[in-house]
Amino acid sequence: MPFDVDNLMARVRQAFGITALPDKPSAAKKPNDAPTHSHLGKTLPDWTTAVTTALAQVFSPTASQPYPFYLLTTGTALALGWVVYRGTRRFPTADHIPPRWVEKRKPIRGRVVRISDSDNVRIYHTPWLWFGQIPDLNREYMKKSIHVRLAGVDAPESSYFSMPSQPFSAEAKEWIALKLRDRRVKVIPCGKDRYNRLLGMVYVRSWFGLWQNVSLKMVQAGYATVYKQHGAQYGGILEQLERAEAMAKRKKRGMWSQDLKVYVSPAEHKRKHLRGEDTV
Incomplete structure (x- = not known):
């Protein structure tokens, strides 16, 4: 049927x-x-x-x-x-990022507005439907930017408080400044530390438009080691980081060009001079 x-x-x-539709008048079928x-x-x-x-x-x-x-x-x-x-929801600081956002590793995009040190940066979050201009934060940067700790790496320490700077700390900070200053980046959250900083893998576009992992690139350049302390997060690339560090050592890149007999890791340097106050 x-x-x-x-x-x-x-x-x-x-x-x-x-209301029912009116019936159409019947017509003879034509060949077409x-x-x-x-x-x-x-x-x-x-x-x-x-x-x-x-x-x-x-x-x-x-x-x-x-x-x-x-x-x-x-x-x-x-x-x-x-x-x-x-599309317009903006997170002013790391405190405003919901836990579920971090758990699901949702990307956070924005512009780098401050280089705190060799492995800490601050970004101004810009959602994908946000078309405003980034304001001049001046002294309000702590209230309007997200503090991001580069996940998986530890760079030579700069001088602060009573702690002296490490060799190649200035070169490491210059390297990351050239890489990230005023650049738009993508951060894949890995967690938060005890200071509520966002631990994340930071990505920046290369000249060819491809995303580069800044943590991995920094280790390859010899300006950071693989972070092995408590609470370390690697975003699934621990093996890549370890291979990159081994290659940088063999090639004597960056801080590995110094005499390794007197080399002190950033974590050991902090423990020695900060008496265990902060090894992150």
Whole structure:
């Protein structure tokens, strides 16, 4: 038995209180008419017209029972509102990043606005629907930027408090400044440390438009070691980091060009001079 589309459309119109469509006058079939699909019970153009007309009446605001129209418009408005909310939601600091965002490792994009030291930077979060200008933060940078600790690496320490600087600390900071200053970056969260800094893998685009992992590049250049202390996060690239460090040592790149007999790791240097206050 062929599928009766007219009967189906009549039932749909009856269910939603829609006035029946006027019957089309029959016409003799011409040689150029569209072929009849017997399993549909009518020609394909007529079937398409019937379906689209019925749906238009069902979702019309002038229908006798316009509930489908209200549901469609409400659902569309809610969906668009959710997209706009997610696309413009900005996190001023690491404190504002929800735990589930970090757990799901959702990317955070923004512009680097400050190089704190060789393995700490601050970024101004710019969501994907955010088109504003980045303000001059001045002294308010701590309240309006996300403090990011580069995950998986430890760079030579600069001088602060009573701790002297390490060899190649200035070169390491210069390297990361050239790499990241005022650049747009993508941060893949790996967690947060006890100071609520965001531990993340920072990515910056190369000249060819490809994303480069800054932690990996820094180890390859010989300006950072693989961080092996408590709470270390590697974003799934620990083996790559270890191979990069071994290669940098063999090639005597960066800090590995010094006499390794007197080499002191950044973690050991901090323990010695800060008395274990902070080894991160």
